[in-house]
Amino acid sequence: MKYKIGLEIHTQLTEAGTKLFCDCDSNYRKYETNTNICPVCLGLPGALPVPRRNPLKLALLVSKSFDCQIPEYMVFTRKHYFYPDLPKNYQITQYEKAGGIPVCLKGILKYFDPDHLTWKNVTLRRMNIEEDPGKTEYSEGNIILSEYAYLDYNRSGVPLLEVVTEPEIPTPRDARKAVEYLLLTMEYIGAINPRLEGSFRVDANVSVEEGERVEVKNIGSTLDLEKALKYEIFRQSKIVEEGGKIKRETRHWDSIRGVTKPLRSKEMEEEYLYFPDPDIPAIKTEQLLKEAMSNNFITPETIMNRITMYGVSQRIAWSLITVKPAAELFLESVRIGSDPKITARILAIDYKGLLKKSGKNIYEKSNWPNKQVLKLLSSLVSSKSYTYDELKYNILSKLLDNNYMDLVLPEKVEPTNLIISVINEEKKAVEDFISGKKEALDYLVGKVLKKAKGKAIDPKTIRKMIEMALAKH
Numbered sequence: 104m105k106y107k108i109g110l111e112i113h114t115q116l117t118e119a120g121t122k123l124f125c126d127c128d129s130n131y132r133k134y135e136t137n138t139n140i141c142p143v144c145l146g147l148p149g150a151l152p153v154p155r156r157n158p159l160k161l162a163l164l165v166s167k168s169f170d171c172q173i174p175e176y177m178v179f180t181r182k183h184y185f186y187p188d189l190p191k192n193y194q195i196t197q198y199e200k201a202g203g204i205p206v207c208l209k210g211i212l213k214y215f216d217p218d219h220l221t222w223k224n225v226t227l228r229r230m231n232i233e234e235d236p237g238k239t240e241y242s243e244g245n246i247i248l249s250e251y252a253y254l255d256y257n258r259s260g261v262p263l264l265e266v267v268t269e270p271e272i273p274t275p276r277d278a279r280k281a282v283e284y285l286l287l288t289m290e291y292i293g294a295i296n297p298r299l300e301g302s303f304r305v306d307a308n309v310s311v312e313e314g315e316r317v318e319v320k321n322i323g324s325t326l327d328l329e330k331a332l333k334y335e336i337f338r339q340s341k342i343v344e345e346g347g348k349i350k351r352e353t354r355h356w357d358s359i360r361g362v363t364k365p366l367r368s369k370e371m372e373e374e375y376l377y378f379p380d381p382d383i384p385a386i387k388t389e390q391l392l393k394e395a396m397s398n399n400f401i402t403p404e405t406i407m408n409r410i411t412m413y414g415v416s417q418r419i420a421w422s423l424i425t426v427k428p429a430a431e432l433f434l435e436s437v438r439i440g441s442d443p444k445i446t447a448r449i450l451a452i453d454y455k456g457l458l459k460k461s462g463k464n465i466y467e468k469s470n471w472p473n474k475q476v477l478k479l480l481s482s483l484v485s486s487k488s489y490t491y492d493e494l495k496y497n498i499l500s501k502l503l504d505n506n507y508m509d510l511v512l513p514e515k516v517e518p519t520n521l522i523i524s525v526i527n528e529e530k531k532a533v534e535d536f537i538s539g540k541k542e543a544l545d546y547l548v549g550k551v552l553k554k555a556k557g558k559a560i561d562p563k564t565i566r567k568m569i570e571m572a573l574a575k576h
Contacts, residue, residue: 314349
């Protein structure tokens with residue numbers, strides 16, 4: 104059954120430094136409850152909002168990176184609705200109607216599909232910058248069971264960039280990949296840290312043929328976005344197939360049970376009573392955009408193109424750019440003479456895997472080796488002093504716990520005598536291998552590596568040498 108998917112992606116500008124209309128911190132997570140606040144955050148009578156330049160410049164930079172039509176002026180509007188964590192009873196936002204002008208009128212969200220190694224496009228309807236509301240926390244964890252709620256206004260006023268797509272995203276998987284690429288781009292230009300809790304939320308709009316549009320609200324991860332869309336398409340399709348009708352509503356994604364649940368009937372746009380905010384004059388965009396573009400402006404697509412120019416495959420290049428410190432380190436290392444293909448393989452596959460396995464943060468720059476060490480390691484392989492497997496198994500793991508500049512390379516060893524010794528000692532394993540038990544070979548390889556006592560030795564070479572030796576038995 105045919106369906107339509109459109110997204111409203113709410114991304115906090117966590118790196119803006121200030122809230123949108125005051126000087127309180129944009130990264131509110133480190134503060135005690137209700138301490139990162141001021142009269143503007145709380146919407147107190149007489150407190151006037153004054154737009155801060157940095158959030159506006161970051162919003163313009165994001166708009167520019169997706170080829171948006173940026174208007175000459177931006178005009179803030181008031182969106183009226185009641186909720187306890189919205190102290191003014193309206194949200195200051197932007198809108199392309201009712202006299203408002205958003206920061207982006209139309210654009211193209213170009214994103215990479217790593218499953219098919221291709222670039223895809225989805226049309227952006229608009230981007231608008233707005234203030235985030237506060238946060239409601241319930242005493243028992245949810246609104247139904249709780250006797251009371253806590254209100255924390257530390258988040259109130261944090262700059263939020265809402266990115267609205269046209270309903271033309273082909274699959275739930277594409278929706279996930281589009282959001283991931285948007286967040287990656289915003290991270291590269293210094294607008295967001297997408298790994299901070301609550302730094303982005305997605306409202307997914309989906310409708311099947313002959314049905315009304317249903318909104319799934321506040322999805323907090325890209326994986327859950329894909330799951331929620333798959334479930335909602337299944338739910339709506341089943342209703343239509345059984346002769347029922349889809350009603351226009353807002354639903355909630357229950358990530359524990361893997362289902363969507365009714366939340367409320369869907370509001371119509373007229374109910375929000377949009378009109379331009381009389382306290383905020385129209386803001387000219389030209390000078391702000393010039394200031395924003397004066398910084399180093401680079402997108403993941405640009406970096407990926409640079410990496411593939413060195414002969415690195417798209418798949419490995421994509422693995423590199425999804426971790427910004429790794430991509431930056433690759434380019435720095437190649438500039439000083441590191442072998443591009445060897446360096447890319449180290450960073451994108453093996454060292455990245457070691458960091459994950461050890462539980463270390465792959466997004467923390469200090470957990471990666473420096474460019475001089477990478478140049479040394481790549482030269483060991485390119486000069487054939489070591490095979491790549493010797494590097495992988497005997498050297499890379501030592502980088503996790505050593506000072507990179509004090510790295511002592513393991514002594515190489517001639518494996519022939521070790522192999523002979525193991526074959527003579529492990530007669531039962533030798534007999535098992537000859538009788539067809541392939542797992543015995545892994546045991547014999549392990550014994551040779553143990554005898555090498557950490558000296559540089561290539562497991563693949565050892566495996567082949569043992570097989571050749573036992574073929575004569």
